[in-house]
Every structure is written in C-alpha cells, then in structure tokens.
Amino acid sequence: MLVHKKYSHLAIYLRISQEKKHENEETLKNHRDILTTYAESIACKYDIFGEVISGGKSELDERKQLHQLLHKIEKYDAILCFELSRLSRNGLISQTVKQYCMDYDKPILTPYYEYDLSNNENDRLMFDVGSIFASHEHSIIGKRSKQNKLAMARAGLHVSGTVPFGYKRNKETRRLEIDEEEAQAVRYMYELYEKRLGSYKIRDILNREGYKTRQNSLFSIPTIKRILKNPVYKGTIVFNDRKRKKKDGKFIYENIETITVDKAHPWIIHPDQWERVNKEQVEKAKKTLIVREKAARKTGVTMLKDLIYCGVCGRKMAIRKDNKSATGYTIKKCEYILKNGERCNNGGIKLECVEWEVKQELTQYKQSLPQVISFLQKKSLTNLEEQRKTRLAHIEKQLTDNRQQQQRLLDLALHGLFSDQEIIKKKQALKAIEQHLQSEKLTMLDYMPFSDDTNELLQGTIDLVDKIDYFSCEKGNEALKHFISKIYYTRIMPDDLLKKSTQSKERRYYPFCVEIEYKA
Known part of the structure; x- marks a missing residue:
C-alpha cells in the first residue's frame, strides 16, 4: 500500500x-x-x-x-x-x-x-x-x-464451552464421557452430602484429603454447590436459549427457551441419588428461610454495618444478632479458605467491644484533623499567593498595553486619520477596558480567603465524630461511611486458648486490634 x-x-x-x-x-x-x-x-x-x-x-x-x-x-x-x-x-x-x-x-x-x-x-x-x-x-x-447450538443441544450434544468437572468431551461424537479420576471427587461429594454434611464440611474434607480441581487448585464453596446442583451429573443436558437486552441501564439475559435432554451421556451420579440430594437441598433451603436471621429492616442496622473486614484475609466479616442477648450483636469468626488451603483463623467477638475501640480511634483521628486543616490552609494560601501575583502581573501588562493604545489613538487623531466622532468612540472603549482592569486589580489586591472544599470536608468529619454518640445506629452507620472506607479487625488466638471454654476469662478478654482505612 x-x-x-x-x-x-x-x-x-x-x-x-x-x-x-x-x-x-x-x-x-x-x-x-x-x-x-x-x-x-x-x-x-x-x-x-x-x-x-x-x-x-x-x-x-x-x-x-x-x-x-x-x-x-x-x-x-x-x-x-x-x-x-x-x-x-x-x-x-x-x-x-x-x-x-x-x-x-x-x-x-x-x-x-x-x-x-x-x-x-x-x-x-x-x-x-x-x-x-x-x-x-x-x-x-x-x-x-x-441455531447450530440449539440443534446440537436437542441432539443431546455438549454445547457450552467449558466441559463440566468429572467429564471429558469426545471430539468426534461431541458427547460427554466420564473422566474417572475427576469423577471420584464428584461421587465423594454426593456421598458426603447424603451423610448430612454441608458444603463447608465437604469442602474441608476434599481439600484435606488432597482432592484438586481441574486447575489443580483447592475446592471452594461455590464449586461444591454448583456440582451438587448440576443435572449434567445424572446424564441430562440442559441448554438455555437466552436473549441479551438492557433493563434499568444494565444488560441482562432473558431466557427464551430451555432445552432438556435426559440420558444424553453416561451419568456419574445415579438419577435417583441426584434427585434425593437436590430434594434434600430444597427442603434444607426452606428450613433455613424460616430460621435465618431476619432482614436488617426488622432487626436493625448496626453502627459498623458493611464496614468490618478481616485483617487476615481481607474479606468482609459477617455481623449477626446474638441469640443470647435481646439487643447485642457479634462479629462472626472468619471462615474463608486461605490460598494455602487452611481456614482463616480470625476469631469472633462481641460487636460492642469493636464499636468502643473504633470510637477511641475516631477520637484520636479527630484530634489530628485541625493540624491537617492548618497545613492545607498554609499550602493553599501559598498557592493562592502565587496565583495572585501571576494574575496581577498579567493585569499590569494589559494596563500598559491599554495606555499605549490610548497614546497611539491621540497620535492618529493629530494626523487627522480619524474623525472626532470615531476618536471619541474608540477612546471610550479603551477607557472602559482600563476601568475594568483597574477594578480587577483592586479585587486581586484584597483577595486572600481560604475556601478549599477539603477544609469543609475535614471540618464536617470533626462535627460527625463529635455527634456520633448521639446518633441512632442507622444514622451513625451512614455518618461513618462518609469518611471511612474499611475497618480491619484482627483477633488471632493461640491454639491452646481455643481449646478452653468460651466462658474462660482469658479467652473472652483476649485482645484484638482495629485498623481504620479512611477515604481519601
């Protein structure tokens, strides 16, 4: 080209x-x-x-x-x-x-x-x-x-891109075939579930006994739940024909047709066993809905809602109503799996203990803010002074140019190049510009305020901290979210202490630390 x-x-x-x-x-x-x-x-x-x-x-x-x-x-x-x-x-x-x-x-x-x-x-x-x-x-x-995918699905062929764990895809027939090595883990999951073990326990057992995913990583809760619910393991192909459309400003997929083909490939889990497990999951979910914690609008919002994060793994920690107390709440122990396969050992605690510590930290934070405001004021004043000097120099240059134009106008008038009316009109325009420049010059000489939005924000933070004890939990939570991003909570107890009763004073009063991440 x-x-x-x-x-x-x-x-x-x-x-x-x-x-x-x-x-x-x-x-x-x-x-x-x-x-x-x-x-x-x-x-x-x-x-x-x-x-x-x-x-x-x-x-x-x-x-x-x-x-x-x-x-x-x-x-x-x-x-x-x-x-x-x-x-x-x-x-x-x-x-x-x-x-x-x-x-x-x-x-x-x-x-x-x-x-x-x-x-x-x-x-x-x-x-x-x-x-x-x-x-x-x-x-x-x-x-x-x-159209090709729909035809393949109706013929019982595997259509989706990722082959389910426990299977491999025959390139010639395009049907799923059992991968015996992976299938052992799938069968084990269903066996454990029928022994009344939940997803958490199943995950821990599989990881402890050395089972791995196809990517050679540890099993997670979502993976366990997905395998227990997937009908592919009873030999059924399910394909959803979906249409992509926008709703409420976001793209969603609307299901148009669901194609289901039984006995499409060899099953890893007998259909009767799969049905039993999934029926039990549905019944368990119904019971959980009955006894689960009520919505926040019924039990109330805590002051630290959505702000507590684990200081070990970084995940958000759950706050639950204490069944032994009418109004108390507890921070549940962290149960996430770390990268090394071990369970996070960050312990739980009564929420009121952390709330008290957070208030102490906020008091210290509030005491440091006036110094920050003073520093920003000085910095801002320095910047404003530099800007003022630059602007004044620019105005002086414009005034000088204006005076030179007025002088040239007089010279042109003496040489008779303009009529008296034209001279008067041009001179009035130049005088008006000069008056405007002189007015702007006086304004800049008197202008020295500090009006940085940061000052207002920090002062507002001080006011919120002063009033936090008088706010309701809902209003206090809303106030904290204005200037706090996350609160990292850490409480790692030694193994010998964990063996003691929860009523043990040594265990109950074991120290913890709180680190607050403020918004920039």
Missing part, C-alpha cells in the same frame, strides 16, 4: 474472537507478524494493543485494550489494524473509533488501505460502509451459531 503521509509512531490493534480463541491463536500470530512487518517497512516504531474478545461487544468499557488505545491516541500518528472488522463489528463502537480519529486527526491504516477520516469524505464513506458490512456479518454469524 502506498502511504500518503510520513508516520513515526503507530498504535497496532489486534483482536480475535473469544469464541474462536483456541482455533485462531495462530491467526492472531499471523496478524501480528503482518502488521509489525508492515510497520517496520515504513520505518515506524509501534505499540501493540491486543485482546481476545467478541467484536460485537457494545460497551467500550468491555474492550479494555481498545479503550486504552483511544485514551492514548494523541501519542500516535495513526492506528494500524489488519482490517476494519478487527476494530469492531459493532456499529456504535465503530462510530466511536471514527469520531476519535476525526477529532484528533489520526488516520486508520491497514496493509491495503489508508483511511484519512479527518480530511477525506470518500474515506469516511468507505469506513462507514466497511463497518456496516462487518456489523451485518457479525449478526449473521451469531444467528447461525445459535
């Missing part, structure tokens, strides 16, 4: 579809080689932005690499891609890219054509036509793909 402009720095954009990730990795490499070779042939340095994502995505935020490229577009002389469809197969995003290129005067290059979108009407038309065809092609491909 003949390049009409001289370029020195290009942004190379590469994309392959998520649906064809494994099939088209070689294609991505070929595109990369072609584009880098082309950039080098025209003596350009380049940065590469590559991603594996569907070209039909309608939200630019989902296209992280393309979004980053557009954010940095001023750094580059042009965008280089293999073809227009690689930028996007979505009309909205294509037009967004086009607008960026027009606004910043950045052409789009392919190895075969140069689109000068800012300066050439024909190139803009060519771009629009190419984008329309790419969008239409994406729609046709999507429709054919869905």
Whole structure:
C-alpha cells in the first residue's frame, strides 16, 4: 500500500474472537507478524494493543485494550489494524473509533488501505460502509451459531464451552464421557452430602484429603454447590436459549427457551441419588428461610454495618444478632479458605467491644484533623499567593498595553486619520477596558480567603465524630461511611486458648486490634 503521509509512531490493534480463541491463536500470530512487518517497512516504531474478545461487544468499557488505545491516541500518528472488522463489528463502537480519529486527526491504516477520516469524505464513506458490512456479518454469524447450538443441544450434544468437572468431551461424537479420576471427587461429594454434611464440611474434607480441581487448585464453596446442583451429573443436558437486552441501564439475559435432554451421556451420579440430594437441598433451603436471621429492616442496622473486614484475609466479616442477648450483636469468626488451603483463623467477638475501640480511634483521628486543616490552609494560601501575583502581573501588562493604545489613538487623531466622532468612540472603549482592569486589580489586591472544599470536608468529619454518640445506629452507620472506607479487625488466638471454654476469662478478654482505612 502506498502511504500518503510520513508516520513515526503507530498504535497496532489486534483482536480475535473469544469464541474462536483456541482455533485462531495462530491467526492472531499471523496478524501480528503482518502488521509489525508492515510497520517496520515504513520505518515506524509501534505499540501493540491486543485482546481476545467478541467484536460485537457494545460497551467500550468491555474492550479494555481498545479503550486504552483511544485514551492514548494523541501519542500516535495513526492506528494500524489488519482490517476494519478487527476494530469492531459493532456499529456504535465503530462510530466511536471514527469520531476519535476525526477529532484528533489520526488516520486508520491497514496493509491495503489508508483511511484519512479527518480530511477525506470518500474515506469516511468507505469506513462507514466497511463497518456496516462487518456489523451485518457479525449478526449473521451469531444467528447461525445459535441455531447450530440449539440443534446440537436437542441432539443431546455438549454445547457450552467449558466441559463440566468429572467429564471429558469426545471430539468426534461431541458427547460427554466420564473422566474417572475427576469423577471420584464428584461421587465423594454426593456421598458426603447424603451423610448430612454441608458444603463447608465437604469442602474441608476434599481439600484435606488432597482432592484438586481441574486447575489443580483447592475446592471452594461455590464449586461444591454448583456440582451438587448440576443435572449434567445424572446424564441430562440442559441448554438455555437466552436473549441479551438492557433493563434499568444494565444488560441482562432473558431466557427464551430451555432445552432438556435426559440420558444424553453416561451419568456419574445415579438419577435417583441426584434427585434425593437436590430434594434434600430444597427442603434444607426452606428450613433455613424460616430460621435465618431476619432482614436488617426488622432487626436493625448496626453502627459498623458493611464496614468490618478481616485483617487476615481481607474479606468482609459477617455481623449477626446474638441469640443470647435481646439487643447485642457479634462479629462472626472468619471462615474463608486461605490460598494455602487452611481456614482463616480470625476469631469472633462481641460487636460492642469493636464499636468502643473504633470510637477511641475516631477520637484520636479527630484530634489530628485541625493540624491537617492548618497545613492545607498554609499550602493553599501559598498557592493562592502565587496565583495572585501571576494574575496581577498579567493585569499590569494589559494596563500598559491599554495606555499605549490610548497614546497611539491621540497620535492618529493629530494626523487627522480619524474623525472626532470615531476618536471619541474608540477612546471610550479603551477607557472602559482600563476601568475594568483597574477594578480587577483592586479585587486581586484584597483577595486572600481560604475556601478549599477539603477544609469543609475535614471540618464536617470533626462535627460527625463529635455527634456520633448521639446518633441512632442507622444514622451513625451512614455518618461513618462518609469518611471511612474499611475497618480491619484482627483477633488471632493461640491454639491452646481455643481449646478452653468460651466462658474462660482469658479467652473472652483476649485482645484484638482495629485498623481504620479512611477515604481519601
């Protein structure tokens, strides 16, 4: 391709579809080689932005690499891609890219054509036509793909991308076959559940006995629950035909049709056993709904609601109503699994103890705020003084220019180049400008206030801390969230102490620490 402009720095954009990730990795490499070779042939340095994502995505935020490229577009002389469809197969995003290129005067290059979108009407038309065809092609491909999946599902073939744990996919028949090594763990889960063990216990037993997921990692609660509910393990294929649409500002998937095919492949769990386990799960869920903690609107909101985080693993900690007290609450011990497979050992405590400690910390924090305000005032005053001096110098220069123009006006009047009426009119205009500049000069000489929003925010924080004891729990919680991001709570008790009774004073009064993360 003949390049009409001289370029020195290009942004190379590469994309392959998520649906064809494994099939088209070689294609991505070929595109990369072609584009880098082309950039080098025209003596350009380049940065590469590559991603594996569907070209039909309608939200630019989902296209992280393309979004980053557009954010940095001023750094580059042009965008280089293999073809227009690689930028996007979505009309909205294509037009967004086009607008960026027009606004910043950045052409789009392919190895075969140069689109000068800012300066050439024909190139803009060519771009629009190419984008329309790419969008239409994406729609046709999507429709054919869905019809193919529906036909496969009705035939009892495995359709979804990820093969369920415990199975492998036969490439020739496209049906699921049992992976005996993984299937042992699946059978064990169902056996343990029928022994009245919950998901937490099952997870702990599997991890303790050395069972691993397909990714060679530890089992988690969601994985256990998903396997216990999935009908694929009784030999049934379930495929949901869904439609993507926007509701309340967010994209959702609306189920149009559910295709269910029994005896589609060999079962790992006998259908009768699967039905028993899932019936028991439903019954257990119903009982839990009856005895579970009531909603916050009925039991009340605590002062530290949604603010307590584990100081060991960083997860949010649960606050529960204390059944032994009419009004008290407790922070439950942390039960998350750490990366090393061990359970987090951060212990629980009565909430009132942590609330008291938080109030002490807030008192100390409040005492430090006046110093912060004073520092910011001095810093702001310094900045304002510099700005004031710069503005005054600029006004003085404008006044000098104005006086010189008035003097030149008198010289022109003496030479008879303007009529008396014209001289009077021009002089009045210059005098009005001079008066405005003099007024602005006086304003700047008297202007020295401190009106930083940060000062108001910090002063407001001091007022909130002073009143926190007089607020209701709901209002106190709302007030704390204005300036607190997280409260990290840590209480690690030694093993020998954990063996003692919860009534033991040594255990009950074992120390804890609180660290507050304030909002910037």
